[in-house]
Amino acid sequence: MLKRLPRLVFPLFGLLLVGFDGYGSEPSEPLNARPKSSTPINDAIQLITTPANTITQIGQVADATITWQYSSFSNNLESRSYTVTTIAAGVRIAKHTGSAFPNNDVTTTVRYECTSTGVVEAQIKLNIGATTRIVSWLINCVAPRVSVEPIEPSIAFIGATAESQLVWSYESLGKNAEELPFKVRSNDEFLRVEPSEGSALPDTEIDVKLRYTCQVSGAVTFQIGLQVGLATKVVEWEVTCTEEHVFIEIAPSKATAYIGGDAESELAWRFLSNGEEGGQIAYVINTDISGVTISNASGSVLPDATVNHKLAYRCTSRGLDEVQITIAVENESHSIIWNVECKDERVAIISAPEPQKIEVGDSTIETLEWRFDSSAPNHQVRFEVTSPTRGLQIRNGSGDVLTGDVISTTLRFACNTRRSFAIELLISAGDARRTLHWHVDCAGEDLSQFVATLYQGPQISKLEFIAGQDSWEYVDVTQSVVGDQDALHFRTNRQLFVQIQTQHDELEPLPLEVSLVNPTTSVIGNQVGQTDTVTNNLESGPRYSSTFLFDIEAQAFDAYSELRVQIDPDSLYVETNERNNRASFMLDSRNTWLLPSFQLKLVPIRTSDGVPDLTDTSRFTRPIYELMPIGIVEVSTLDVLDVSDQSWSIDSGRLILDELYALFTRSADSDSYYLGVVHQPDRSVALCGNAFVDGKVSVIRDFPDRCSEQIAAHEIGHNFALKHAPACGAEDEDPDLDFPYIEGNIGSETGWLMKRRQFIDGGAPSEFVQLNYRYYDVMTYCPDTFTSQYSYKRALAYLNERIGVQASVKVGRPVASEFERVSGISVAVSGVYTSQAAWEIRDISLVEEEPLPFSIARTKYAFRIVDTDSGTIVHQERLNMHRAAHGVGDHVTWGVRVPYFDVDGMQLKVIDELGRVVLEHDFGKLLRSGIDEPM
Numbered sequence: 001m002l003k004r005l006p007r008l009v010f011p012l013f014g015l016l017l018v019g020f021d022g023y024g025s026e027p028s029e030p031l032n033a034r035p036k037s038s039t040p041i042n043d044a045i046q047l048i049t050t051p052a053n054t055i056t057q058i059g060q061v062a063d064a065t066i067t068w069q070y071s072s073f074s075n076n077l078e079s080r081s082y083t084v085t086t087i088a089a090g091v092r093i094a095k096h097t098g099s100a101f102p103n104n105d106v107t108t109t110v111r112y113e114c115t116s117t118g119v120v121e122a123q124i125k126l127n128i129g130a131t132t133r134i135v136s137w138l139i140n141c142v143a144p145r146v147s148v149e150p151i152e153p154s155i156a157f158i159g160a161t162a163e164s165q166l167v168w169s170y171e172s173l174g175k176n177a178e179e180l181p182f183k184v185r186s187n188d189e190f191l192r193v194e195p196s197e198g199s200a201l202p203d204t205e206i207d208v209k210l211r212y213t214c215q216v217s218g219a220v221t222f223q224i225g226l227q228v229g230l231a232t233k234v235v236e237w238e239v240t241c242t243e244e245h246v247f248i249e250i251a252p253s254k255a256t257a258y259i260g261g262d263a264e265s266e267l268a269w270r271f272l273s274n275g276e277e278g279g280q281i282a283y284v285i286n287t288d289i290s291g292v293t294i295s296n297a298s299g300s301v302l303p304d305a306t307v308n309h310k311l312a313y314r315c316t317s318r319g320l321d322e323v324q325i326t327i328a329v330e331n332e333s334h335s336i337i338w339n340v341e342c343k344d345e346r347v348a349i350i351s352a353p354e355p356q357k358i359e360v361g362d363s364t365i366e367t368l369e370w371r372f373d374s375s376a377p378n379h380q381v382r383f384e385v386t387s388p389t390r391g392l393q394i395r396n397g398s399g400d401v402l403t404g405d406v407i408s409t410t411l412r413f414a415c416n417t418r419r420s421f422a423i424e425l426l427i428s429a430g431d432a433r434r435t436l437h438w439h440v441d442c443a444g445e446d447l448s449q450f451v452a453t454l455y456q457g458p459q460i461s462k463l464e465f466i467a468g469q470d471s472w473e474y475v476d477v478t479q480s481v482v483g484d485q486d487a488l489h490f491r492t493n494r495q496l497f498v499q500i501q502t503q504h505d506e507l508e509p510l511p512l513e514v515s516l517v518n519p520t521t522s523v524i525g526n527q528v529g530q531t532d533t534v535t536n537n538l539e540s541g542p543r544y545s546s547t548f549l550f551d552i553e554a555q556a557f558d559a560y561s562e563l564r565v566q567i568d569p570d571s572l573y574v575e576t577n578e579r580n581n582r583a584s585f586m587l588d589s590r591n592t593w594l595l596p597s598f599q600l601k602l603v604p605i606r607t608s609d610g611v612p613d614l615t616d617t618s619r620f621t622r623p624i625y626e627l628m629p630i631g632i633v634e635v636s637t638l639d640v641l642d643v644s645d646q647s648w649s650i651d652s653g654r655l656i657l658d659e660l661y662a663l664f665t666r667s668a669d670s671d672s673y674y675l676g677v678v679h680q681p682d683r684s685v686a687l688c689g690n691a692f693v694d695g696k697v698s699v700i701r702d703f704p705d706r707c708s709e710q711i712a713a714h715e716i717g718h719n720f721a722l723k724h725a726p727a728c729g730a731e732d733e734d735p736d737l738d739f740p741y742i743e744g745n746i747g748s749e750t751g752w753l754m755k756r757r758q759f760i761d762g763g764a765p766s767e768f769v770q771l772n773y774r775y776y777d778v779m780t781y782c783p784d785t786f787t788s789q790y791s792y793k794r795a796l797a798y799l800n801e802r803i804g805v806q807a808s809v810k811v812g813r814p815v816a817s818e819f820e821r822v823s824g825i826s827v828a829v830s831g832v833y834t835s836q837a838a839w840e841i842r843d844i845s846l847v848e849e850e851p852l853p854f855s856i857a858r859t860k861y862a863f864r865i866v867d868t869d870s871g872t873i874v875h876q877e878r879l880n881m882h883r884a885a886h887g888v889g890d891h892v893t894w895g896v897r898v899p900y901f902d903v904d905g906m907q908l909k910v911i912d913e914l915g916r917v918v919l920e921h922d923f924g925k926l927l928r929s930g931i932d933e934p935m
Contacts (some may be wrong), residue, residue, distance in 0.1 A: 035818045040286060044071050045126050045133035048105060053138040057172060059228040061113045062139045070128045072102040082128035084108050091122045100128060102326075114141035119240045144180060144202070145171040155247050156214045157272040164210045166193075170228045172202035180229040184208050187223045190215075200228065214241030231489040245272050246327050246334035249306060254339045257315045258346040259375075265311045265338060267294075271329050273303030281329055285309065288324040291316065301329070315342035318375050344375035345435035347427045353411055360444040360506070361575060363414040368438075372402040372429045381430030384396040385409045389423045391416065401429055415442030418506050418573050441574040447502060447510055447567060452585070454563075455497040455752035457626060458792045460488045465583045467563070472583035488793055491595040493631035494553040497752045498525060500565065503542035507533060513569040514550040514768045516561045516587075525550035528757050542565040551757070554632050593800060598630035601668070602637045603660060603676040605699070608647045611640055612679040620675065620712045622755045627713035627787045628720065629796045638667075641676065648680040648701060650687045654887040657690050658832060661697045661882070662843045665895040666828040668696070670853050673719060675712060678703055691718035692882035692893065694798075708783050716886045717779050720795040725777035725788075733886060736779070739790065744780040746788035751775075753786075760786045819867065819874045821899035826851045827923075829863075829908060830895030833881075839919035840908060851898040854878060860913035863896050868905040868922070869900055875899055879910060 051064035070080065079099040086093060094109040112122050123136040149167040156162035166184070179199040181821045186193055192211040212222070217369050219240045226233040240247075247270045271281060280300035287294070295310040313323060323338040353366035355414035372383065385397040395410035413423065423438040447467070452474075455459045463474045478488075490496070498514050514525040529549035536545055567581040575581070600621065604614050614620075614637050621633045643659050646652045660676040668674060676699040688707035691698030698715035701707050724730035727744025741747045751760045760775050776782035777791055826849050831841040854877045861879040866872065875898055894910075910919035 018838050020892065025321070038911055040513050043129065043131045045069070045128065045131050046071055047133070047135065050135060051110075051122075051137035055140040055142055056112075056114045058114045058117060058141055058143050061111050064110050064112075064122075064137060066108045066110070066124075066126075066135055068108070068126060068133070069105055070100050070102055070131065077102055078127050082106070082126065085127070087123045087125060087134070090120070091124060093124065112139055114139070117141050117143050122874075129494055143153070144229055144455075145232040146226065146228050146231050147171070148226065148233055148235050150229075151210070151235060151237045153240065154212075155240045155270070155272060156212075157245060158214050158217065158241055160273065161213045162241075164237060165236065166208040166210060166224060166226070166237075167205055168208070168226060168233070169203060169205045170200065170231070176430045180523050181225065182206070182228045185227075187225075191222050191224075193224070210237060212239050214239070217241055217243050242272065242644070244334055245332040246270075246329060247272050248334070248336060250308075250518060251336055252311055252325070252338040254341070255313070256341045257313070257342065257344055259315050259344045260346065261315055261319065263313045263315060263340045263342070267309040267311055267325065267336075267338075268306055269334075270306050270328055271301050271303060271332075283307070283327065283329040286326045286328070288326075289313075289321065292323055292325075294325075304914050311338065313340045315340070317578050318342055318344035334749050343371075343431055344418045345381070345430045345432040346373050347371070347432045348373055349431055349434065349436060349726060350406060352436055353438040355439040355441075357441040357443055358415055358419050360415050363412055364440060365410065365412045366438065368411060368425065369406060370409075370411045370427060370434070371406045372401040372403060372432070373482055374430070377403055379403045379430075383407065383427070383429040386426050386428075387424055389413075389421060392423055411438065413438075413440050415440070418442055418444040418508075418575075420574055427713050427854065443574040443576045444506060447504055449503070450565075450583075451501045452563075452565060452583075453499040453501070454490070455499065455750075455754075456491060456494050457629070457754060458488070458751045458787055458789045459749060460490055463585060467580055470577070470579055472580065474583070474585060481545045488789060489593050489796065490557075491593050491629055491631065491796070491907075492557050493554050493597065494629070495554045495754050496562070497754065498550040498552070499752075500548040500550070501545065502548070503536065503545050505543050507545040509544070510573060510575075511532065511570070512548050513566040514548075514552070515564045515566065516552055516556055517564055518561045521556070523552065523556035525552045527551075542743075547756075563587055575832050593796075595629070595631040595799075596671070597632045597634050598624075599669075599672045600624070600633055600635045601672050601674050602635060603641050603663070603674055604637065605641045605660070605676045605678045606644050606655060607656070607678050607680070608644055609681060610679045612677045614677060619709060620677075623710045623713040623714050627710060627785070627800065628716055629792055638674075647676040649685055650886075653687050653690045653699065654884055654891060655667050657692070657697065657699050657884060658830075658842070658893050660699055661692070661695075661895060662828075662830045664697045664851075665700075665830045665843070665852075665897055666845050666847045667849065668852070669849075672696065673716065674698070675700065675716070681705075687886065690884050690886045691715035693718050693723070693885055694721040695719055695882040697878075697882075708785075710778060710785050713778050713787075714785075715885075717791065717795065721798045722791055724781075724885070725779040725791065727776050727780035728782040730779065730781040739777070741777075741788065741790070743776070744782070745776050746786055749789050750785050757880065819903065821874070821875075822902050824850065824901045826897045827900050828895070828897045830893070833890075833892040833894065835890045841919070841921055844923055846900060847897070851896065851899050861894075861896065861918070862911045864909045864911060865898060865901070866907045867903070868907050868908055874901060874906070 046069045048067040048069060050066060054062050056062040079101045081097065081099050083097050084093050085096070090112055092111045098106070100106045103733035110124060116409065119138055119140045121136055121138055123134055126133045126135065133651060147169055151164050151166060154162040154164050161364050170180070174323050179201050181197070181199050183197045184193045191211060194209045197769045219238060222237045223240070224235050226235065243306055249270055250268050252265035255265045257263035271283070280302060282300050284298040285294050292312040293312040296307065297608050301307050319342055320344065321340045323340055324335055325338055327334055348371045350371055351369040356364040356366065359363050365636065372381065380400055380402050383399060383401045385394055387394065390412055393412040396407065397409055401407060419442055421440045421442065423440060425436050425438060427434045449464065451465045452463045452465060453459055461476065463470050463477045464477050465474045500512055502509055504510065516523050527548065528551045533546040536543055536547045563585045565583045568575065601612050602617060602620060604611050617635045617637065621635050624630065625633050641660060641663055643656055646656060648656065656676070656678065658672060664674045673696045678699060679702050683706050686699065688711045689698065689700035696719055698719055700711045700715055723736035725739050725744035727737040729742065753760060775784060775786040777788045778785040781792055826847055828843070828845045828847050829841065830843045831839065833839050857880045859878050861881065863877055863879045864873055865875040867874055877898065879894050880896060884891070906923060908921050909921060912918050
């Protein structure tokens with residue numbers, strides 16, 4: 001049965017392919033035929049695949065395939081004959097009859113051709129023996145969707161040809177994307193269409209050119225029919241034919257003005273050509289009445305180009321005026337009429353309110369005086385004075401007024417918030433209208449003091465700024481470190497964070513800007529935070545508090561800089577004293593130290609547990625930078641140090657540290673710090689790191705396994721000669737007995753985690769507090785630590801001594817005049833001292849490096865190179881002696897990198913403070929071929 005089902009929607013499948021043969025007419029059967037119910041209970045037709053619902057374009061065919069089986073449960077397995085018939089016309093079957101064995105697949109192919117839009121239900125009937133089965137599916141026949149771009153109206157001179165184009169495309173909704181034929185027809189035989197027919201692919205734009213030669217004056221609208229396949233579309237094109245060369249595109253509209261005022265309008269026209277190309281053509285525009293102003297009243301125009309004009313007419317008397325405007329182009333002219341109505345009613349301002357500047361909380365009262373003028377004597381009208389500005393009170397703002405009457409209107413405005421107001425006043429009297437503006441500045445200083453706290457990790461300085469008459473003064477209220485009255489110094493080449501705490505009466509605080517200014521540059525700080533305004537629970541004083549946070553990059557922080565705080569930098573708010581908007585603090589040589597970049601060498605150490613992944617170096621540099629007083633970190637990763645016969649533990653940790661120190665002695669430059677990293681997956685191993693106190697070598701365990709990420713900063717702190725702070729077990733490991741705070745905490749100080757941009761401990765705004773409990777010093781064994789001012793300053797003092805003194809000893813070495821050292825080659829010697837083994841040399845290497853600078857540590861041992869033949873001391877310097885922060889108390893590691901002399905008979909000696917030789921070693925002549933080969 002073939003049924004028409006309206007308004008059913010199915011998914012888009014595209015157009016079905018057309019063109020396969022072998023289809024004949026199906027056997028005829030009545031449309032109302034129904035299957036017979038004589039199927040044996042043990043026989044059945046099973047459908048393996050059935051046709052899917054489909055969408056097909058009109059003019060195309062929908063193909064479908066049904067796979068089915070005949071199932072018989074009797075003992076007869078012979079084949080049986082079958083027939084396939086359609087219940088209604090329209091569905092064609094490729095094969096109507098055949099035979100099938102039980103349980104074998106049979107494939108039947110059918111086709112339906114779409115001839116009109118709509119949804120149809122196609123059905124076929126399968127017959128085998130006494131068994132029948134009806135199969136049905138839905139076919140949605142659709143037309144292509146045609147899209148046409150609007151055609152702009154055209155204008156042409158008599159005898160000339162108007163041209164345009166019809167741009168269209170169609171969207172195919174069926175399965176097939178093949179070309180469809182199209183035709184373009186017009187209702188006028190004189191309209192030329194090109195191309196008028198052809199074929200087009202889906203979603204492809206087709207341009208059809210339209211041409212019409214104007215014969216008579218007037219406007220004509222063409223209807224253009226477009227047929228794509230079986231789909232149609234009708235569009236219109238309007239063409240205006242004119243005998244006038246001047247065509248008016250925009251005529252001036254009627255305008256109204258009051259006497260003494262200007263009526264305004266616009267005019268646009270085009271000079272039409274006769275189809276011939278030409279150059280510029282002169283034109284001029286005249287009027288028959290005085291008082292008319294026309295922009296571009298004369299000039300030149302290209303054919304078919306549009307010219308635009310502004311029109312103005314000054315009203316001098318009451319009435320309706322007809323202004324004739326004539327456009328003359330070569331020998332052609334065209335006239336139009338512009339209607340202007342002049343009214344004699346007007347509002348004349350006698351006295352306007354003066355601009356005012358008042359403080360927030362006060363109000364101002366001003367008077368507006370105006371007069372109603374009209375040519376009619378004793379003419380009475382209603383008047384009203386209004387304003388859209390909230391908060392404005394108007395007295396005598398409405399009533400009746402006679403010609404010549406003067407009205408005084410009182411204006412009162414109360415300032416409730418700090419800002420500028422342009423108050424709009426609208427006066428209406430009869431037909432007259434007048435608008436003016438009254439400017440009121442609601443001013444408020446609102447910032448009489450603020451506190452600036454400066455951080456470079458720990459708090460460095462705290463300044464209270466107080467506003468004077470024309471300038472700001474400050475008082476340094478920095479809390480000194482317990483037991484030490486000297487303030488911390490700023491370090492250049494290190495980030496600077498500035499916290500500004502303000503109190504104010506307005507809910508919205510004044511914006512602030514912080515910058516560093518020196519004679520050559522000016523750098524504006526990056527605002528990295530602002531807290532929500534907090535209401536102060538005070539009976540008197542400012543009602544609100546706010547905090548601003550600014551970050552100044554290390555590269556911008558130079559010595560002799562002026563720290564500036566600019567209030568309302570963009571002048572967005574009105575203040576009582578605009579001159580007093582800048583506060584400053586000079587960072588000069590008295591409180592600023594230069595800090596060089598920190599050279600960090602990461603060394604991956606291979607143990608029996610593997611090699612750590614050092615791809616992300618920021619895991620190590622960030623905590624070191626945040627917790628130690630260092631400059632910009634310059635990090636690099638060295639080759640793997642192989643100690644694969646060892647596993648990181650408390651016992652092997654010192655041995656691995658010594659191996660790394662030997663590498664340092666052989667390869668480091670004078671400014672580098674070596675940080676070794678080991679991998680230890682065994683969480684039962686408690687040791688997280690080890691380092692030499694007052695040395696440049698440390699080893700840590702890769703902290704994701706078990707240890708805090710701050711372990712790197714802890715061990716570098718040992719390198720800076722810091723001992724343990726007494727807390728969390730560190731009080732049992734050579735603690736600093738002078739540490740000023742109980743339990744190793746950082747006291748009541750605040751600080752700033754520079755990379756994470758977080759405050760720590762008390763005194764910070766609540767949303768910037770990282771943890772609710774107290775922080776402990778980085779030199780404890782506690783999990784969450786920060787640097788106290790005490791530790792920070794001790795590390796600063798150590799670095800200042802090392803940087804200053806070390807720089808002075810880098811040049812020049814005592815070398816006996818008769819012996820010449822080899823440039824670019826040195827001898828690296830390292831070893832240990834213990835009470836059991838006494839002095840022991842563990843590595844002697846000839847390396848392609850310059851000697852290390854002299855040690856400035858106050859040790860009681862000296863290292864000498866002696867010529868055995870003459871007894872001459874060829875070279876002497878203090879011996880670097882290093883104790884580890886963890887390990888055996890009398891285990892001391894030592895090392896030097898000294899000049900190389902290319903002669904035989906050299907001997908090294910270690911001399912104590914009494915001149916006694918405690919170690920000597922004949923190392924003869926080290927061959928250059930033996931570079932990096934231990935003796």
